[in-house]
Amino acid sequence: MQLDVAAAELDSALTNFEGKIIKAGDTIALTTAITEATNLYKNTEEGVEIGQNVKGSKATLKEAIDVAQLVVTNSANKTTQQLADAKAALDIAVVAFENSKVTALTGLLNVTVTSAGVDRSNHINLENDETLVLTSSDSTKVAATVSNDSSGTAIVTGVALGGPITITVQVKKDGQVIKAGTFTVTVVPMAITSKMITNFDYSTVKGTQAKLVSKPVTLSDFTGNRKDFSIVIGSDRIPIYVSWALSTDFSKGVSMGSVVESHIQDFYYKKDGANGILNRPIAAFGFEDTFQISAFQPGSASSFTLVGADWSYFFEQSSGLGTDTDISKNRTFTISDGTTMENIQLTSNFVTIDDLVNHINNRLMNTGVKAQAEKVSAAQFKITSTSSTGNIIIDGVNKADFFE
Numbered sequence: 084m085q086l087d088v089a090a091a092e093l094d095s096a097l098t099n100f101e102g103k104i105i106k107a108g109d110t111i112a113l114t115t116a117i118t119e120a121t122n123l124y125k126n127t128e129e130g131v132e133i134g135q136n137v138k139g140s141k142a143t144l145k146e147a148i149d150v151a152q153l154v155v156t157n158s159a160n161k162t163t164q165q166l167a168d169a170k171a172a173l174d175i176a177v178v179a180f181e182n183s184k185v186t187a188l189t190g191l192l193n194v195t196v197t198s199a200g201v202d203r204s205n206h207i208n209l210e211n212d213e214t215l216v217l218t219s220s221d222s223t224k225v226a227a228t229v230s231n232d233s234s235g236t237a238i239v240t241g242v243a244l245g246g247p248i249t250i251t252v253q254v255k256k257d258g259q260v261i262k263a264g265t266f267t268v269t270v271v272p273m274a275i276t277s278k279m280i281t282n283f284d285y286s287t288v289k290g291t292q293a294k295l296v297s298k299p300v301t302l303s304d305f306t307g308n309r310k311d312f313s314i315v316i317g318s319d320r321i322p323i324y325v326s327w328a329l330s331t332d333f334s335k336g337v338s339m340g341s342v343v344e345s346h347i348q349d350f351y352y353k354k355d356g357a358n359g360i361l362n363r364p365i366a367a368f369g370f371e372d373t374f375q376i377s378a379f380q381p382g383s384a385s386s387f388t389l390v391g392a393d394w395s396y397f398f399e400q401s402s403g404l405g406t407d408t409d410i411s412k413n414r415t416f417t418i419s420d421g422t423t424m425e426n427i428q429l430t431s432n433f434v435t436i437d438d439l440v441n442h443i444n445n446r447l448m449n450t451g452v453k454a455q456a457e458k459v460s461a462a463q464f465k466i467t468s469t470s471s472t473g474n475i476i477i478d479g480v481n482k483a484d485f486f487e
Contacts, residue, residue: 109163109166110155110158110166112166112167112170113151113154113155113158113166113167113169113170113173114155116151116170116173116174116177117148117151117152117155117173119177120144120147120148120151120173120176120177121148123144123177123180123181124141124144124145124148124180127141127180129141130185131185131253131260131263132185132263133185133186133187133263133264134184134185135184135185136180136183136184136185137183137184137185137259137260137261138259138260139259140179140180140183141180143176143179143180143183144176144177144180147172147173147176147177148173148176150169150172150173151169151170151172151173154166154169155169185260185261185262185263186261186262186263187262187263187264188207188252188254188262188263188264189264191205191252191264191265191266192204192205192266193247193266193267193268193269194239194266194267194268194269195268195269195271196227196239196240196241196268196269196270196271197241197270197271197272197273197274197473198241198242198243198244198270198272198273198468198472198473198474199240199241199242199273199473199474200240200241200273201238201239201240201241202238202239202240202268203236203237203238203239205236205237205239205252205266206234206235206236206237207231207235207236207237207252207254208235209234209235209254212256212257213254213255213256213261214254214255214256215231215235215237215252215253215254215255216252216253216254216255216260217229217230217231217237217250217251217252217253218250218251218253219248219249219250219251219268220248220249220250220251221245221246221248221268224242225242225243225245226241226242226243226244226245226246226248226268226270227239227240227241227242227245227246227248227268227270228240228242229250229268237250237252237266239268241270241473242270242472243270243471243472243473244270244271244272244471244472244473245269245270246267246268246269246270247267247268247269248267248268248269249265249266249267250265250266250267250268251263251264251265252264252265252266270473271473272467272468272469272473272475273467273468273473273474273475274465274466274467274468274475275465275466275475275477275486276459276463276464276465277459277463277464277465277466277485277486278463278484278485278486278487279462279463280436280439280462280463280464280485281462283432283433283434283435283436283438283439284412284432284433285412285413285414285429285430285431285432285433286412286430286431286432287408287409287410287412287413287430287431288408288409288410288412289381289408290381290382290383290405290406290407290408290409291381291405291406292377292378292379292380292381292385292405293377293378293385293386293387293403293404293405294375294376294377294378294403295375295376295377295389295398295400295402295403296373296374296375297336297339297373297374297375297376297397297398298373298397298398298399299336299372299373300335300336300338300339300372300373300374300397301335301372302335303328303329303331303335303338304327304328304329305325305326305327305328305329306326306327306328307326308326309324309325309326310324310325310326310393310396310397311323311324311391311392311393312324312389312390312391312392312393312394312396312397313389313390313391314347314365314376314387314388314389315387315388315389315390316364316365316378316385316386316387316388317364317384319350319354319364320390321346321347321350321365322346322350323342323343323346323347323391324346325339325342329342333369334369334370334371334372335369335372336369336370336371336372336373336374337368337369337370337371337374338369339369339374339397340367340368340369340370340374340375341367341368341369343367343374343376344366344367344368347363347365347366347367348360348363351363363379364378364379364380364385365377365378365379365385365387366379376389376403377403378403378405380405381405381406381407381408382405382406382407382408383404383405383406383407384405385405386402386403386404386405387402387403388401388402388403389401389402389403410430413428413429413430414428414429414480414481414484414485415427415428415429415479415480415481416477416478416479416480416481416482416484416485416486417476417477417478417479417482418443418447418452418454418466418475418476418477419452419474419475419476419477419478420452420453420454420468420469420470420472420474420475420476421470421472421474421475421476422453422470423450423451423452423453424450424452424476425446425447425449425450425452426479427442427443427446427479428446429442435461436458436460436461436462436463436464437458439464440456440457440458440464443456443464443466444456453468453469453470454466454467454468454469454470454475455467455469
């Protein structure tokens with residue numbers, strides 16, 4: 084009986100001892116995870132394109148797979164918890180790997196810019212330790228140049244007509260591309276639109292000669308009824324008188340005009356001989372019953388005055404006034420394509436915007452400036468470059484009258 088009891092106690096002790104032995108865990112779950120992670124590793128491509136994994140991420144995953152595989156290899160010495168921990172670590176590595184893809188930059192805008200124009204519409208938000216790299220498909224920078232500032236703004240400058248060219252945008256962190264995108268750049272001809280124009284009269288008002296036309300001459304014989312006056316022009320004082328009967332071969336106006344002209348010629352002959360007559364500044368001539376005193380040259384310098392006792396017998400007023408040429412309405416501005424320039428002079432009254440545009444185009448064509456004027460509306464026009472560079476420069480004295 085005692086032996087039976089002792090045997091039973093020994094069996095119980097053995098059973099209890101065996102129950103406390105730590106057994107090796109099941110490797111199926113970890114092995115399956117390793118297989119899936121390995122397939123992911125093999126079928127994933129690293130690179131800088133959207134959707135590809137960031138370079139270096141495969142090496143990190145491979146290291147995690149190798150650590151898990153080492154646990155499986157030594158599974159006889161690993162508990163179920165150790166195997167579970169190894170699988171959990173591998174699962175975390177897989178999730179991190181799947182999240183290590185080059186993501187697409189959103190919101191990038193395709194750009195249209197004029198030659199010499201600058202565009203800053205694309206801005207990329209950069210986080211800590213991120214840098215921006217821009218690469219153009221136009222490697223020779225013929226059409227446009229692209230750069231960026233420290234804030235992440237893409238700066239596009241038009242060079243010459245062309246495009247579209249593709250700008251590749253990459254955001255890097257720790258030297259690896261983590262975000263990418265593209266936008267296009269097209270360089271179009273520069274066009275400058277005028278202000279609204281309502282008055283097309285840029286005409287030159289020509290100067291006028293000083294002149295005076297007499298009252299009708301009613302008397303043909305001045306014998307005993309002498310009439311005297313003088314013409315003052317510049318520093319010259321020309322005495323005029325008549326005290327005889329006028330010729331009956333001509334009308335009274337023609338005859339009296341001849342009398343005044345004779346006195347003028349006599350004055351300048353005495354002053355400077357034949358040259359004085361040829362270069363005299365003033366003359367007189369007659370019509371039917373009136374005569375006229377007139378300066379040869381236009382302008383205010385040609386003005387003259389009648390003085391003396393009897394000027395009012397012949398004339399209503401004593402001053403003959405010449406006017407200078409008035410160019411106050413004239414306008415001028417220049418158009419250049421960067422190589423050739425034309426000075427656009429506006430000195431006429433253009434009835435419509437079409438007339439003005441035609442005049443500008445004729446001037447541009449004559450000098451070979453690579454630009455063209457176009458009607459925008461009844462009160463507005465624009466200048467568009469026709470050169471390969473697309474450049475256009477407007478300047479000149481009255482630029483501000485036409486352009487901002």
